[in-house]
Amino acid sequence: YFTFPIDFEASKTIAAQGIGGGYLGSFLLEPLRSLFGTAGTAVALFAWILLSLSLTLNIPVLELFAWTPAFWQALKRLFQKLFPPREKPAPRTEKPVSIQVPELKTPTPVSSKPSEVHSLFTEPPPDLNWVLPDIPEILNIGQDIEPNDEFDQHRAKVIEDTLESFGAPGHVVEINRGPTITQFGIEPDFIEVRGQKRRVRVSKITSLADDLALALAARRIRMEAPVPGKGYIGVEVPNEEIALVALRDAIQSPVFKRLKSPLRFALGRDVSGKAFAADLADMPHLLVAGTTGSGKSVCVNALISCFLLHNTPEDLRMIMVDPKRVELSGYDGIPHLLAPVVVDLERVVGVLQWVSREMDLRYHKFSDAGARHINDYNKKILREGGKKLPYLLVIIDELADLMMLAPTETEKAITRLAQLARATGIHLIISTQRPSTNVVTGLIKANFPARIAFATASGVDSRVILDQPGAETLLGRGDMLFQAPDAAAPVRLQGVFVSDGEIDKLVRYWRFLAAQIKGPVGGTSAAGTPDTKMPAIPLKQKEMFEDMKEETERDPLWEEAVELVRMEDRASISMLQRRLRIGYTRAARLIDAMAAEGIVGPAKDGPQPRQVLDQKPEDPLNKE
Structure with a gap:
């Protein structure tokens, strides 16, 4: 002693x-x-x-003192087993408002002619306001998986031993356990080279990814070197059991509640298990890509559910395009839709052109009111006693089908909306399962700085989405990389999950409420276009998309060029360049347009000019 x-x-x-x-x-x-x-x-x-x-x-x-952390963890588990904590009820931000609505009656059939449709909107609506749904009644709470600290310590020891055996020593300084993967933070050690101690190069550790995956018996691992804001290399190893990230848990997290924008949405949880949320108004558009079965459709449904849970039809309107006919068709009938879900590819270009025209009309309104943004305009118009403009969200489920049908028109319309529509409150969410360069073109990608990449088949597809590899190592089933517009590197997340039953309850809630509030929602667009038909009328594609056709404008030199070709009785690009003093591109476009109109014949081999097929039209007075 x-x-x-x-x-x-x-x-x-x-x-x-x-x-x-x-x-x-x-x-x-x-x-x-x-x-x-x-x-x-x-x-x-x-x-x-x-x-x-x-x-x-x-x-x-x-x-x-290496035994002390395990000793304290054992004491902590023993204390939790002896004195289990009480389950706290989920926090409620506001008391839900209960609506006393009369019993639904079967509506009488109404003709679907436009003249009779507009007569429905003349009925005065009852004094009943839109009420947001109660989140605990719609969404289910998730379940957490108890972490296995001993197994994580064992894997950390395996990583250190493997690096030591390959001559790149390092020690694990931090372990972050997420719902899908566990991140081990490795700090490189020093090695003796020619009598001097030097730190192990980062590239030497990252080159051992396959050897670490073999030692850990993992399907695939991903290395992040270095972790942004940290002084270590992140080795992301898949968990044995994937934890389900419920949408309700992410929505009720403090990170989501700190965002006050009506377009906020929950994405999932990061590698340390913290909830992650973002604001679509700051992006202002979103591109989602991934292979089949990677969780892309669940992500789009979760985004739509977030918007429907926090916005009434007076605040947000939607246009949905679903070429597959099965992903978004279940949302038909909710009052947020300007029209039923568009499933015909021939009408999609008309839809995008209508949205472009709506954007121009909103800009004219902003100019007359002296406002620069939709928020400024709504504040001014509400002070004057008018109706505010809602946000407009365009959701396209599969971009590849549109690019195959009409690539030029689709790319032109999407690019113009992505460049100009932010201030007017119009936002785009586009998803595709084929992230190739002919679908996600460079022009589209340049105007979509916010991107979500799910598991891809190869590193080439990952580079198309994120401009860097990494998505090919994802595990699928909601495992994603989110590239924020203001972030230097993408963030790995496990996406939120929303079940079909939760979506069905949310859709039935809004359909039921829309059936009680008769009449139009009002303020759907800058042009005052009426809403789609109410539930008493069979759901049919709205007429506002049908009158939109492709804009065709003649070149100002068209008449002069045609007259010159007929007078010379030959047509060539070089002749138009010399006589009209224009560039090659414009002259070639004029020749192609003449060929399409049947004025000149097809191109011949060599430098021979084209034949003029259609001479000057005959004068009817000179006819015999």
């Missing part, structure tokens, strides 16, 4: 009795006490003991 005498005389008395440290200990104690004092001597002796143990056992001093 240890003795600590009060003074030197007491030390000699204890030594004479044969206990304590003896005379040697008393003569060593007195100089230390006079030099460091009583407390300093105790600290020095304790350090002396630790150093002696380290030298005796031939292990570092820090490893003497």
